[in-house]
Amino acid sequence: MCGIAGYYTSNKGFNGSNLLKSLEGSLYHRGPDQNGTYQNSQVGFVHTRLSIIDISNGRQPFCADGVALIANAEIYNYKELIRNNSEYSYSSSSDCEVIIPLYQKYGLKFSDHLRGMYSVALYDENEDKLIISRDPFGIKPLYYIINESGFYFASEIKALCEAEIIDKKIDNNVLKELLAHQYSLDSNTIISGIKRVLPGETIIIKKGKIEKKFLNNPLKKIGNKNKSDKGFLKKLDSALYDSVSKHLRADVPLGLFLSGGIDSTVLLIIMSELLDKPVNSYTAYFDIASNFERDHSSYLASKYKSNHIELKVDKDNFINDLPRVIKALDDPVADYAVLPTFLLAERASKDLKVILCGEGGDELFAGYGRYRKILRPLLFNNNNLQKKSIFAKKGILRDKFLNPKNYNVLFENYSCLTKLQNAQLFDTKYWLPNDLLNKVDRCLMYHGLEGRTPYLDNIIFENSFNLPDKLKIRQGRGKYILRKWLSHKDKSAKAFQRKSGFTVPVVDWIFQEGEMLGPLVAQQECIKDIAYPSSVRSIFMKKTKKSSLAAWVLLFYSLWYKIHIIDKKTEGTIFDVLSNN
Numbered sequence: 001m002c003g004i005a006g007y008y009t010s011n012k013g014f015n016g017s018n019l020l021k022s023l024e025g026s027l028y029h030r031g032p033d034q035n036g037t038y039q040n041s042q043v044g045f046v047h048t049r050l051s052i053i054d055i056s057n058g059r060q061p062f063c064a065d066g067v068a069l070i071a072n073a074e075i076y077n078y079k080e081l082i083r084n085n086s087e088y089s090y091s092s093s094s095d096c097e098v099i100i101p102l103y104q105k106y107g108l109k110f111s112d113h114l115r116g117m118y119s120v121a122l123y124d125e126n127e128d129k130l131i132i133s134r135d136p137f138g139i140k141p142l143y144y145i146i147n148e149s150g151f152y153f154a155s156e157i158k159a160l161c162e163a164e165i166i167d168k169k170i171d172n173n174v175l176k177e178l179l180a181h182q183y184s185l186d187s188n189t190i191i192s193g194i195k196r197v198l199p200g201e202t203i204i205i206k207k208g209k210i211e212k213k214f215l216n217n218p219l220k221k222i223g224n225k226n227k228s229d230k231g232f233l234k235k236l237d238s239a240l241y242d243s244v245s246k247h248l249r250a251d252v253p254l255g256l257f258l259s260g261g262i263d264s265t266v267l268l269i270i271m272s273e274l275l276d277k278p279v280n281s282y283t284a285y286f287d288i289a290s291n292f293e294r295d296h297s298s299y300l301a302s303k304y305k306s307n308h309i310e311l312k313v314d315k316d317n318f319i320n321d322l323p324r325v326i327k328a329l330d331d332p333v334a335d336y337a338v339l340p341t342f343l344l345a346e347r348a349s350k351d352l353k354v355i356l357c358g359e360g361g362d363e364l365f366a367g368y369g370r371y372r373k374i375l376r377p378l379l380f381n382n383n384n385l386q387k388k389s390i391f392a393k394k395g396i397l398r399d400k401f402l403n404p405k406n407y408n409v410l411f412e413n414y415s416c417l418t419k420l421q422n423a424q425l426f427d428t429k430y431w432l433p434n435d436l437l438n439k440v441d442r443c444l445m446y447h448g449l450e451g452r453t454p455y456l457d458n459i460i461f462e463n464s465f466n467l468p469d470k471l472k473i474r475q476g477r478g479k480y481i482l483r484k485w486l487s488h489k490d491k492s493a494k495a496f497q498r499k500s501g502f503t504v505p506v507v508d509w510i511f512q513e514g515e516m517l518g519p520l521v522a523q524q525e526c527i528k529d530i531a532y533p534s535s536v537r538s539i540f541m542k543k544t545k546k547s548s549l550a551a552w553v554l555l556f557y558s559l560w561y562k563i564h565i566i567d568k569k570t571e572g573t574i575f576d577v578l579s580n581n
Helices: 017-026 078-084 099-113 157-162 172-181 232-247 262-274 292-303 315-328 338-348 361-365 369-373 419-445 458-465 480-489 506-522 533-539 545-564 574-579
Strands: 002-008 034-039 043-049 062-064 067-075 116-124 129-134 143-147 150-154 201-206 209-215 254-257 280-286 307-313 354-356 378-381 384-387 450-452
Touching (some): 017 034, 017 043, 017 157, 043 067, 043 116, 099 116, 099 129, 099 201, 143 157, 150 157, 172 545, 232 458, 232 480, 254 262, 254 338, 280 292, 307 338, 315 338, 315 419, 315 574, 338 419, 369 419, 419 450, 419 458, 533 545
Parallel strands (some): 254 280, 254 354, 280 307, 354 450
Antiparallel strands (some): 002 043, 002 150, 062 067, 067 116, 116 129, 129 201, 143 150, 201 209, 378 384
16 A cells, blocks of 8 residues: 655646655655655646555556556456556556556546555546546545645645645534544544545546546445345355455465454455465454453464464553554544554554455444444434434533534435445445544554455445345344354354454543543643533543543543644653643
């Protein structure tokens, strides 16, 4: 994977060399192996490369026949695409270069032919237009600014901020979303004026202005195929092996985040069959009484002979490492799992450049408890979505920060889908890219580690989302058909055992340190603006799940604001950063 950034201005006298240097420096961690630039009188591209495929000769930008391309991408069907577009004269064996002949042949529909994860920018000199596009699931990030001087884009928000293209001002409407749901939805980001390219979105820019936007959506092939079909399991088996095999295409070592749950266990079994050497597997665990995931991961690693690494995450990591974690999260996501994900990525990056992850399995196969209850974190009732904020009726936040926008505006109720499918659809469009995939991208790319998500593949999507509800949820358990597949492959894998949950013990850590943390968080100016200090102090002293989650979100935001808005250094503990004025 890589970092990409650039600009397109209508000012032909603009000298963007210093801007490109700044953008390159900000994105170095995403691509420490190589860098490259492209410039003309109005357009500038910069690319920082993490070499995965064709490690010796895949330098970008690619330029051919008046087209310049940079891509933060892994195109898994690139070999097939190259064979089908053999008339083009390729300068490398890179998976990304094939995008140019696809554009030349299909125009703006080039992305319809890509199977993989990507954020790309393509400049057509002949038509003087810039095209930026993001993969349909939103696996790879892309952000942009448009103002009087032109159009600017980058893989990360902080690259645009550090280049001083825009003033860092908080969008209070997005902040409300972060406080209520621990992540933000839709195209607006927490920095006013910086927008996300939406999953599946392609934007065309001419003369420094947006000319057109459209979405390439994998959901266009969905439907309620609620029929009896004994071939579902066979189709799923074929889709799983096909996707994992393509996600294993790399010229560098790769591994697996193994949680012990259904999703990662399925990946371990298939990887162990497809690879001619042991899988490198990594598991995070906590110093708590119940450690089923750790024990089961260890058992699976032993059975499938993986090279297994376990990493303990404890309160010392919470105190000492959280500032480093939050430094990586320029697009904030206050998910407990950011800490173990970041530390596990740091450990895996010592051995590998690529890691496979199980993200997407819960959304596609209906694994969340909220699907069984059609509840949490958003209540689905009579085809409407209702907000459930952790701060509701707590007397903590000031009134103007209590009510995020009505999510019924975002929710699309497709009459052709079941109630379950509509709930899955909402999570796939918003929760998945803006929380889970955002977390994975930032935590892994901070360490130069590429995360791959085999479940988020067009073919698996079509073979999972379109399943009858009864093959997703049965006898009070989600992921029924995936469990069924696993039970056929390995009867000892405990496919139908209830998962205890990957629970980070933040509740205990915050309560134990609450006497010191509460006053420190309450005195931060960014917290005084949104909450009542006395109430903030009090929630740090309550050992309840809801109070601790509220305390966590406020702690997260106070650290995030200090690091990303005030630009305080992240050396030291959470106490050091919060005390640093």
